[in-house]
Amino acid sequence: MTVLTIPPRALAQARAAAEKLARQPVPPSPSAWRGWFDGSATPNPGRLGIGALLLGPAGERIEISRRAGEGTSGDAEYLALVALLEAALEAGARELAAYGDSQVVVQDVLMTGVPGAKGLEEHRVRAVALMARLDRVALRWLPRHRNGAADALSQRAIGG
Secondary structure (H helix, E strand, O other), rough: OOOOOOOOHHHHHHHHHHHHHHHHOOOOOOOEEEEEEEEEEEEOEEEEEEEEEOOOOOOOOOEEEEEEEEEOOOHHHHHHHHHHHHHHHHOOOEEEEEEOHHHHHHHHHHHHOOOOOOOOHHHHHHHHHHHOOEEEEEEEEEEHOHHHHHHHHHHOOOOO
């Protein structure tokens, strides 16, 4: 097995580029779907709940609130993103602006050319593969207080 070693400077540059992209505004598009995702682990690690809200350009509204097994908060956040992406594809979305309050997940997905966050690699591969099936995806970070609907859905999933 080959171990890929990334120089610390290259890793820092990739992280800085991902952080900058994660905070850029998404240009509005009349055909784009918008989605918010959040995951909860109670305790951490513990029971996982995921929540997502997907809004379509013609007024469509899809809510996701379900348990997702056991794991860490990072697992929950990634599973919520995956559920959002799957719902967008199932609904026929071609463009998606997705928002989450997990800096770890958003930056991890946006960092290219470097290994993913330790222990979350499989989730990253799955999320990136789903994103590739859409014509255009903008993944962005937003503060927790602006992600209330997705947070409420993830909390409801675990009875919180």
